Amino acid sequence: MIAVVGGAGYIGSHAVKYLIEQGEQVVVFDNLCTGHLELVHKDAQFLDGDLASLEDLHTLFTQYPITSVMHFAAYAYVGESVQDPAKYYHNNLANTMNLLGVMLTNNVKNIVFSSTCATYGNPIELPITEQHSQNPINPYGRTKFMMEQLMEDYSTAYGLKYVALRYFNAAGADEDGTIGEWHEPESHLIPLVLNVALGKSDSINVFGSDFDTPDGTCIRDYIHVTDLADAHHKALQFLIKEQQNLQLNLANGAGYSNLEIIKMVEQVTKKTIQYQLTDRRSGDPSKLIGCADKAKDIINWVPKYNLEQIVETAWHWHKKKFGGTL
Numbered sequence: 001m002i003a004v005v006g007g008a009g010y011i012g013s014h015a016v017k018y019l020i021e022q023g024e025q026v027v028v029f030d031n032l033c034t035g036h037l038e039l040v041h042k043d044a045q046f047l048d049g050d051l052a053s054l055e056d057l058h059t060l061f062t063q064y065p066i067t068s069v070m071h072f073a074a075y076a077y078v079g080e081s082v083q084d085p086a087k088y089y090h091n092n093l094a095n096t097m098n099l100l101g102v103m104l105t106n107n108v109k110n111i112v113f114s115s116t117c118a119t120y121g122n123p124i125e126l127p128i129t130e131q132h133s134q135n136p137i138n139p140y141g142r143t144k145f146m147m148e149q150l151m152e153d154y155s156t157a158y159g160l161k162y163v164a165l166r167y168f169n170a171a172g173a174d175e176d177g178t179i180g181e182w183h184e185p186e187s188h189l190i191p192l193v194l195n196v197a198l199g200k201s202d203s204i205n206v207f208g209s210d211f212d213t214p215d216g217t218c219i220r221d222y223i224h225v226t227d228l229a230d231a232h233h234k235a236l237q238f239l240i241k242e243q244q245n246l247q248l249n250l251a252n253g254a255g256y257s258n259l260e261i262i263k264m265v266e267q268v269t270k271k272t273i274q275y276q277l278t279d280r281r282s283g284d285p286s287k288l289i290g291c292a293d294k295a296k297d298i299i300n301w302v303p304k305y306n307l308e309q310i311v312e313t314a315w316h317w318h319k320k321k322f323g324g325t326l
Protein backbone atom coordinates (compact mmCIF):
# COMPACT_ATOMS: atom_id res chain seq x y z
CA MET A 1 0.00 0.00 0.00
CA ILE A 2 1.22 3.50 -0.87
CA ALA A 3 0.90 6.27 1.72
CA VAL A 4 0.19 9.55 -0.07
CA VAL A 5 1.06 12.32 2.36
CA GLY A 6 -0.69 15.53 1.32
CA GLY A 7 -3.03 13.50 -0.89
CA ALA A 8 -5.97 15.88 -0.29
CA GLY A 9 -4.12 18.73 -1.99
CA TYR A 10 -4.07 19.78 -5.61
CA ILE A 11 -1.25 17.63 -6.99
CA GLY A 12 -1.54 14.86 -4.39
CA SER A 13 -5.24 14.25 -5.12
CA HIS A 14 -4.47 13.81 -8.82
CA ALA A 15 -1.73 11.34 -7.94
CA VAL A 16 -4.15 9.42 -5.71
CA LYS A 17 -6.77 9.18 -8.47
CA TYR A 18 -4.14 8.10 -10.99
CA LEU A 19 -2.68 5.47 -8.65
CA ILE A 20 -6.11 4.01 -7.93
CA GLU A 21 -6.87 3.86 -11.65
CA GLN A 22 -3.61 1.92 -12.06
CA GLY A 23 -4.81 -0.61 -9.48
CA GLU A 24 -2.70 0.55 -6.52
CA GLN A 25 -3.88 0.53 -2.89
CA VAL A 26 -3.65 3.99 -1.37
CA VAL A 27 -3.97 5.61 2.05
CA VAL A 28 -4.03 9.40 2.16
CA PHE A 29 -2.49 11.09 5.22
CA ASP A 30 -3.47 14.76 5.40
CA ASN A 31 -4.39 17.34 8.04
CA LEU A 32 -6.49 19.32 5.52
CA CYS A 33 -4.68 22.57 6.36
CA THR A 34 -4.76 23.50 2.67
CA GLY A 35 -6.30 20.33 1.21
CA HIS A 36 -9.93 19.32 0.71
CA LEU A 37 -11.54 16.03 1.64
CA GLU A 38 -13.78 16.14 -1.42
CA LEU A 39 -10.70 15.92 -3.68
CA VAL A 40 -9.77 12.52 -2.21
CA HIS A 41 -10.81 9.57 -4.38
CA LYS A 42 -13.56 7.48 -2.80
CA ASP A 43 -11.53 4.26 -3.13
CA ALA A 44 -8.60 5.66 -1.16
CA GLN A 45 -8.39 5.20 2.60
CA PHE A 46 -8.14 8.49 4.47
CA LEU A 47 -6.35 9.23 7.74
CA ASP A 48 -6.76 12.74 9.14
CA GLY A 49 -3.27 13.22 10.54
CA ASP A 50 -0.60 15.87 10.98
CA LEU A 51 3.08 15.39 10.17
CA ALA A 52 3.83 17.37 13.31
CA SER A 53 2.37 14.51 15.37
CA LEU A 54 4.57 11.44 15.86
CA GLU A 55 1.48 9.72 17.24
CA ASP A 56 -0.46 10.30 14.02
CA LEU A 57 2.50 9.03 12.01
CA HIS A 58 2.80 5.97 14.21
CA THR A 59 -0.89 5.24 13.59
CA LEU A 60 -0.34 5.55 9.82
CA PHE A 61 2.55 3.10 9.71
CA THR A 62 1.15 0.59 12.16
CA GLN A 63 -2.49 0.48 10.99
CA TYR A 64 -1.85 0.26 7.24
CA PRO A 65 0.47 -2.16 5.38
CA ILE A 66 2.59 0.61 3.87
CA THR A 67 5.47 -0.28 1.59
CA SER A 68 6.24 3.14 0.10
CA VAL A 69 5.48 6.84 0.47
CA MET A 70 4.68 9.75 -1.84
CA HIS A 71 5.19 13.03 -0.02
CA PHE A 72 3.32 16.13 -1.28
CA ALA A 73 2.62 17.86 2.04
CA ALA A 74 4.18 21.29 2.36
CA TYR A 75 3.44 24.97 2.51
CA ALA A 76 4.14 26.43 -0.91
CA TYR A 77 3.62 30.20 -1.05
CA VAL A 78 6.93 31.82 -1.93
CA GLY A 79 5.96 35.28 -0.63
CA GLU A 80 4.67 33.93 2.66
CA SER A 81 7.89 31.95 3.11
CA VAL A 82 9.82 35.24 3.08
CA GLN A 83 7.43 36.84 5.63
CA ASP A 84 7.24 33.81 7.93
CA PRO A 85 10.16 31.44 7.30
CA ALA A 86 9.63 29.61 10.61
CA LYS A 87 6.28 28.31 9.37
CA TYR A 88 8.05 26.88 6.32
CA TYR A 89 11.07 25.38 8.08
CA HIS A 90 8.74 23.75 10.64
CA ASN A 91 6.28 22.20 8.22
CA ASN A 92 8.43 21.50 5.18
CA LEU A 93 11.65 20.50 6.91
CA ALA A 94 11.11 19.52 10.57
CA ASN A 95 7.80 17.75 9.90
CA THR A 96 9.31 15.88 6.97
CA MET A 97 12.07 14.71 9.32
CA ASN A 98 9.30 13.28 11.51
CA LEU A 99 7.96 11.41 8.50
CA LEU A 100 11.35 10.01 7.49
CA GLY A 101 12.10 8.96 11.07
CA VAL A 102 8.87 7.03 11.46
CA MET A 103 9.29 5.50 7.99
CA LEU A 104 12.71 4.17 8.93
CA THR A 105 11.50 2.90 12.32
CA ASN A 106 8.89 0.90 10.45
CA ASN A 107 11.37 -0.26 7.80
CA VAL A 108 9.68 1.64 4.95
CA LYS A 109 12.49 2.99 2.80
CA ASN A 110 11.05 4.18 -0.53
CA ILE A 111 9.90 7.77 -0.93
CA VAL A 112 8.94 9.93 -3.91
CA PHE A 113 9.22 13.58 -2.92
CA SER A 114 7.72 16.82 -4.35
CA SER A 115 10.64 19.11 -5.05
CA THR A 116 10.53 22.18 -7.25
CA CYS A 117 12.30 24.19 -9.91
CA ALA A 118 12.55 26.82 -7.15
CA THR A 119 15.58 24.89 -5.86
CA TYR A 120 17.55 26.18 -8.88
CA GLY A 121 17.02 29.87 -8.06
CA ASN A 122 17.74 32.33 -10.88
CA PRO A 123 18.77 30.20 -13.84
CA ILE A 124 22.19 30.65 -15.36
CA GLU A 125 21.40 28.48 -18.41
CA LEU A 126 18.20 27.48 -20.19
CA PRO A 127 16.68 24.99 -20.46
CA ILE A 128 17.43 23.99 -16.87
CA THR A 129 18.79 20.45 -16.53
CA GLU A 130 19.26 18.52 -13.29
CA GLN A 131 22.98 19.44 -13.46
CA HIS A 132 22.15 23.12 -13.05
CA SER A 133 23.45 24.61 -9.79
CA GLN A 134 20.91 24.77 -6.96
CA ASN A 135 20.87 28.24 -5.38
CA PRO A 136 17.33 28.81 -4.10
CA ILE A 137 16.51 32.47 -3.54
CA ASN A 138 13.70 32.18 -0.97
CA PRO A 139 12.96 30.14 2.18
CA TYR A 140 10.40 27.95 0.37
CA GLY A 141 12.98 26.88 -2.21
CA ARG A 142 15.59 26.41 0.51
CA THR A 143 13.35 24.04 2.50
CA LYS A 144 12.95 21.88 -0.61
CA PHE A 145 16.68 21.96 -1.39
CA MET A 146 17.50 21.03 2.21
CA MET A 147 15.05 18.12 2.00
CA GLU A 148 16.86 16.81 -1.06
CA GLN A 149 20.19 17.00 0.80
CA LEU A 150 18.69 15.43 3.91
CA MET A 151 17.30 12.49 1.92
CA GLU A 152 20.71 11.97 0.32
CA ASP A 153 22.36 11.86 3.76
CA TYR A 154 19.65 9.52 5.10
CA SER A 155 20.21 7.31 2.10
CA THR A 156 23.93 7.02 2.78
CA ALA A 157 23.48 6.45 6.49
CA TYR A 158 20.17 4.60 6.84
CA GLY A 159 19.43 3.10 3.42
CA LEU A 160 16.53 5.43 2.52
CA LYS A 161 15.79 5.39 -1.24
CA TYR A 162 14.30 8.50 -2.80
CA VAL A 163 13.25 10.16 -6.01
CA ALA A 164 13.10 13.96 -5.87
CA LEU A 165 10.78 15.25 -8.58
CA ARG A 166 11.47 18.90 -9.41
CA TYR A 167 8.25 20.20 -10.90
CA PHE A 168 8.04 23.32 -12.98
CA ASN A 169 4.61 25.08 -12.98
CA ALA A 170 1.88 22.55 -12.19
CA ALA A 171 -1.41 23.39 -13.91
CA GLY A 172 -4.56 21.88 -15.43
CA ALA A 173 -7.07 19.44 -13.97
CA ASP A 174 -8.11 15.83 -14.31
CA GLU A 175 -9.89 15.26 -17.63
CA ASP A 176 -13.15 14.10 -16.09
CA GLY A 177 -13.52 17.42 -14.28
CA THR A 178 -14.10 15.88 -10.84
CA ILE A 179 -10.92 17.28 -9.27
CA GLY A 180 -8.69 20.23 -10.04
CA GLU A 181 -6.71 23.15 -8.70
CA TRP A 182 -8.15 24.55 -5.46
CA HIS A 183 -5.86 26.75 -3.40
CA GLU A 184 -7.14 29.25 -0.83
CA PRO A 185 -5.98 31.89 -1.40
CA GLU A 186 -5.20 31.21 -5.06
CA SER A 187 -1.91 32.70 -6.19
CA HIS A 188 -1.24 30.87 -9.46
CA LEU A 189 -1.62 32.59 -12.79
CA ILE A 190 -3.91 30.22 -14.74
CA PRO A 191 -6.72 29.87 -12.15
CA LEU A 192 -6.56 33.63 -11.48
CA VAL A 193 -7.00 34.37 -15.19
CA LEU A 194 -9.85 31.82 -15.28
CA ASN A 195 -11.52 33.78 -12.45
CA VAL A 196 -11.62 36.76 -14.81
CA ALA A 197 -13.13 34.57 -17.54
CA LEU A 198 -15.78 33.46 -15.03
CA GLY A 199 -16.55 37.05 -14.07
CA LYS A 200 -15.40 36.42 -10.49
CA SER A 201 -12.81 39.17 -10.83
CA ASP A 202 -12.77 42.12 -13.19
CA SER A 203 -9.17 41.83 -14.31
CA ILE A 204 -5.77 40.32 -13.62
CA ASN A 205 -2.59 42.14 -12.67
CA VAL A 206 0.34 40.99 -14.78
CA PHE A 207 3.41 41.37 -12.60
CA GLY A 208 6.15 43.09 -14.62
CA SER A 209 6.42 44.05 -18.29
CA ASP A 210 10.10 44.95 -18.45
CA PHE A 211 11.64 41.47 -18.29
CA ASP A 212 14.18 40.34 -20.84
CA THR A 213 11.60 38.37 -22.85
CA PRO A 214 9.98 39.02 -26.26
CA ASP A 215 6.82 40.65 -24.80
CA GLY A 216 8.42 41.82 -21.54
CA THR A 217 6.42 39.45 -19.28
CA CYS A 218 7.75 36.41 -17.42
CA ILE A 219 8.05 33.04 -19.12
CA ARG A 220 7.14 29.78 -17.37
CA ASP A 221 7.02 26.09 -18.29
CA TYR A 222 3.55 24.67 -17.49
CA ILE A 223 3.14 20.97 -16.84
CA HIS A 224 -0.19 19.15 -16.55
CA VAL A 225 -1.04 17.72 -13.14
CA THR A 226 -1.95 14.30 -14.60
CA ASP A 227 1.46 14.17 -16.29
CA LEU A 228 2.92 14.81 -12.82
CA ALA A 229 0.79 11.97 -11.41
CA ASP A 230 2.03 9.61 -14.13
CA ALA A 231 5.63 10.59 -13.36
CA HIS A 232 5.12 9.81 -9.67
CA HIS A 233 3.85 6.35 -10.49
CA LYS A 234 6.71 5.65 -12.89
CA ALA A 235 9.25 7.02 -10.42
CA LEU A 236 7.95 4.77 -7.66
CA GLN A 237 8.05 1.70 -9.91
CA PHE A 238 11.65 2.59 -10.82
CA LEU A 239 12.58 3.04 -7.17
CA ILE A 240 11.08 -0.27 -6.08
CA LYS A 241 12.83 -2.13 -8.90
CA GLU A 242 16.21 -0.37 -9.08
CA GLN A 243 16.66 0.90 -5.48
CA GLN A 244 18.52 3.90 -6.86
CA ASN A 245 18.13 7.56 -5.86
CA LEU A 246 17.14 10.01 -8.56
CA GLN A 247 16.53 13.73 -9.07
CA LEU A 248 14.33 14.49 -12.07
CA ASN A 249 12.89 17.61 -13.65
CA LEU A 250 9.23 17.39 -14.65
CA ALA A 251 8.59 19.97 -17.34
CA ASN A 252 7.24 20.34 -20.87
CA GLY A 253 10.38 22.03 -22.16
CA ALA A 254 8.29 24.89 -23.61
CA GLY A 255 8.01 28.37 -22.17
CA TYR A 256 4.99 30.69 -22.37
CA SER A 257 4.85 34.31 -21.31
CA ASN A 258 2.18 35.62 -18.98
CA LEU A 259 0.53 37.44 -21.90
CA GLU A 260 0.56 34.21 -23.93
CA ILE A 261 -1.25 32.51 -21.05
CA ILE A 262 -3.91 35.24 -21.12
CA LYS A 263 -4.26 34.76 -24.91
CA MET A 264 -4.64 31.00 -24.49
CA VAL A 265 -7.32 31.50 -21.85
CA GLU A 266 -9.16 33.86 -24.23
CA GLN A 267 -8.94 31.25 -27.00
CA VAL A 268 -10.20 28.39 -24.82
CA THR A 269 -12.92 30.27 -22.89
CA LYS A 270 -13.94 32.60 -25.74
CA LYS A 271 -14.01 35.49 -23.24
CA THR A 272 -12.04 38.72 -23.33
CA ILE A 273 -9.65 39.00 -20.39
CA GLN A 274 -9.00 42.46 -18.97
CA TYR A 275 -5.51 42.89 -17.54
CA GLN A 276 -3.17 45.58 -16.23
CA LEU A 277 0.59 45.55 -16.50
CA THR A 278 1.84 46.30 -12.99
CA ASP A 279 5.15 46.28 -11.12
CA ARG A 280 7.21 43.13 -10.83
CA ARG A 281 6.49 40.72 -7.98
CA SER A 282 9.69 40.46 -5.98
CA GLY A 283 11.71 37.30 -6.54
CA ASP A 284 10.22 36.30 -9.92
CA PRO A 285 12.91 34.99 -12.29
CA SER A 286 12.28 36.19 -15.86
CA LYS A 287 12.35 32.75 -17.53
CA LEU A 288 12.01 29.21 -16.22
CA ILE A 289 12.09 26.44 -18.78
CA GLY A 290 12.97 22.88 -17.83
CA CYS A 291 14.65 20.06 -19.68
CA ALA A 292 13.01 16.71 -18.81
CA ASP A 293 15.14 14.45 -21.03
CA LYS A 294 16.47 12.62 -17.99
CA ALA A 295 12.92 11.59 -16.92
CA LYS A 296 12.32 10.33 -20.44
CA ASP A 297 15.56 8.34 -20.50
CA ILE A 298 15.34 6.83 -17.03
CA ILE A 299 11.65 6.37 -16.18
CA ASN A 300 10.25 6.58 -19.72
CA TRP A 301 8.10 9.60 -18.89
CA VAL A 302 6.91 11.89 -21.65
CA PRO A 303 4.30 14.59 -20.93
CA LYS A 304 1.07 14.16 -22.88
CA TYR A 305 -0.65 17.52 -22.37
CA ASN A 306 0.25 20.75 -24.19
CA LEU A 307 -0.66 24.25 -23.01
CA GLU A 308 -4.02 24.31 -24.79
CA GLN A 309 -5.06 21.04 -23.13
CA ILE A 310 -3.79 22.30 -19.79
CA VAL A 311 -5.99 25.39 -20.04
CA GLU A 312 -8.97 23.40 -21.40
CA THR A 313 -8.94 20.92 -18.51
CA ALA A 314 -8.40 23.73 -15.98
CA TRP A 315 -11.36 25.64 -17.46
CA HIS A 316 -13.62 22.55 -17.39
CA TRP A 317 -12.97 22.09 -13.65
CA HIS A 318 -12.99 25.79 -12.80
CA LYS A 319 -16.41 26.37 -14.40
CA LYS A 320 -17.88 23.37 -12.61
CA LYS A 321 -16.39 24.12 -9.22
CA PHE A 322 -16.41 27.89 -9.05
CA GLY A 323 -18.78 28.92 -11.83
CA GLY A 324 -22.12 28.71 -10.07
CA THR A 325 -24.78 28.77 -12.75
CA LEU A 326 -22.45 29.71 -15.60
Ligand SMILES: NC(=O)c1ccc[n+]([C@@H]2O[C@H](COP(=O)([O-])OP(=O)(O)OC[C@H]3O[C@@H](n4cnc5c(N)ncnc54)[C@H](O)[C@@H]3O)[C@@H](O)[C@H]2O)c1
Pocket residue numbers: 005006007008009010011012029030031032033034035036049050051052071072073074075076091095114115116117166167168169170171182183
Ligand atom coordinates in the same frame (compact mmCIF):
# COMPACT_ATOMS: atom_id res chain seq x y z
N1 LIG B 1 1.70 23.78 -7.40
C1 LIG B 1 2.88 23.88 -8.03
O1 LIG B 1 3.01 24.48 -9.11
C2 LIG B 1 4.10 23.22 -7.42
C3 LIG B 1 5.33 23.36 -8.09
C4 LIG B 1 6.45 22.73 -7.55
C5 LIG B 1 6.36 21.99 -6.38
N2 LIG B 1 5.15 21.90 -5.74
C6 LIG B 1 5.09 21.08 -4.51
O2 LIG B 1 4.10 20.09 -4.69
C7 LIG B 1 3.49 19.76 -3.45
C8 LIG B 1 1.98 19.84 -3.58
O3 LIG B 1 1.60 21.14 -3.99
P1 LIG B 1 0.06 21.52 -4.14
O4 LIG B 1 -0.02 22.68 -5.06
O5 LIG B 1 -0.73 20.28 -4.40
O6 LIG B 1 -0.24 22.05 -2.65
P2 LIG B 1 -1.55 21.86 -1.74
O7 LIG B 1 -1.46 22.90 -0.68
O8 LIG B 1 -2.78 21.83 -2.58
O9 LIG B 1 -1.35 20.41 -1.11
C9 LIG B 1 -0.56 20.18 0.04
C10 LIG B 1 -1.31 19.17 0.91
O10 LIG B 1 -0.52 18.84 2.05
C11 LIG B 1 -1.33 18.88 3.22
N3 LIG B 1 -0.45 19.19 4.36
C12 LIG B 1 0.34 20.28 4.52
N4 LIG B 1 1.00 20.22 5.69
C13 LIG B 1 0.62 19.06 6.30
C14 LIG B 1 0.95 18.44 7.53
N5 LIG B 1 1.78 19.00 8.42
N6 LIG B 1 0.40 17.23 7.81
C15 LIG B 1 -0.46 16.63 6.94
N7 LIG B 1 -0.81 17.19 5.77
C16 LIG B 1 -0.29 18.39 5.45
C17 LIG B 1 -2.36 19.96 2.93
O11 LIG B 1 -3.54 19.87 3.71
C18 LIG B 1 -2.64 19.71 1.45
O12 LIG B 1 -3.66 18.76 1.27
C19 LIG B 1 4.06 20.73 -2.42
O13 LIG B 1 5.09 20.04 -1.73
C20 LIG B 1 4.65 21.85 -3.27
O14 LIG B 1 5.73 22.45 -2.63
C21 LIG B 1 4.03 22.49 -6.23
Ligand SMILES: O=c1ccn([C@@H]2O[C@H](COP(=O)(O)OP(=O)(O)O[C@H]3O[C@H](CO)[C@H](O)[C@H](O)[C@H]3O)[C@@H](O)[C@H]2O)c(=O)[nH]1
Pocket residue numbers: 076078116117118168169170187188189190192204205206207208218219220258281284
Ligand atom coordinates in the same frame (compact mmCIF):
# COMPACT_ATOMS: atom_id res chain seq x y z
O1 LIG C 1 -1.80 37.46 -10.27
C1 LIG C 1 -0.77 37.03 -10.83
C2 LIG C 1 -0.15 35.80 -10.47
C3 LIG C 1 1.00 35.44 -11.12
N1 LIG C 1 1.52 36.23 -12.10
C4 LIG C 1 2.74 35.83 -12.81
O2 LIG C 1 2.51 34.59 -13.41
C5 LIG C 1 3.73 33.84 -13.47
C6 LIG C 1 3.49 32.50 -12.84
O3 LIG C 1 3.22 32.73 -11.45
P1 LIG C 1 2.65 31.59 -10.48
O4 LIG C 1 2.48 32.23 -9.14
O5 LIG C 1 1.48 30.95 -11.14
O6 LIG C 1 3.80 30.53 -10.47
P2 LIG C 1 5.32 30.70 -10.04
O7 LIG C 1 6.13 30.55 -11.29
O8 LIG C 1 5.58 31.89 -9.22
O9 LIG C 1 5.38 29.51 -9.01
C7 LIG C 1 5.79 28.23 -9.31
O10 LIG C 1 7.12 28.13 -8.97
C8 LIG C 1 7.37 28.43 -7.61
C9 LIG C 1 8.84 28.43 -7.45
O11 LIG C 1 9.40 29.53 -8.05
C10 LIG C 1 6.67 27.43 -6.72
O12 LIG C 1 7.22 26.11 -6.86
C11 LIG C 1 5.19 27.44 -7.04
O13 LIG C 1 4.52 26.46 -6.27
C12 LIG C 1 4.98 27.21 -8.50
O14 LIG C 1 3.61 27.36 -8.86
C13 LIG C 1 4.78 34.69 -12.74
O15 LIG C 1 5.48 35.45 -13.68
C14 LIG C 1 3.94 35.64 -11.89
O16 LIG C 1 4.55 36.87 -11.63
C15 LIG C 1 0.92 37.42 -12.46
O17 LIG C 1 1.40 38.14 -13.34
N2 LIG C 1 -0.22 37.79 -11.81
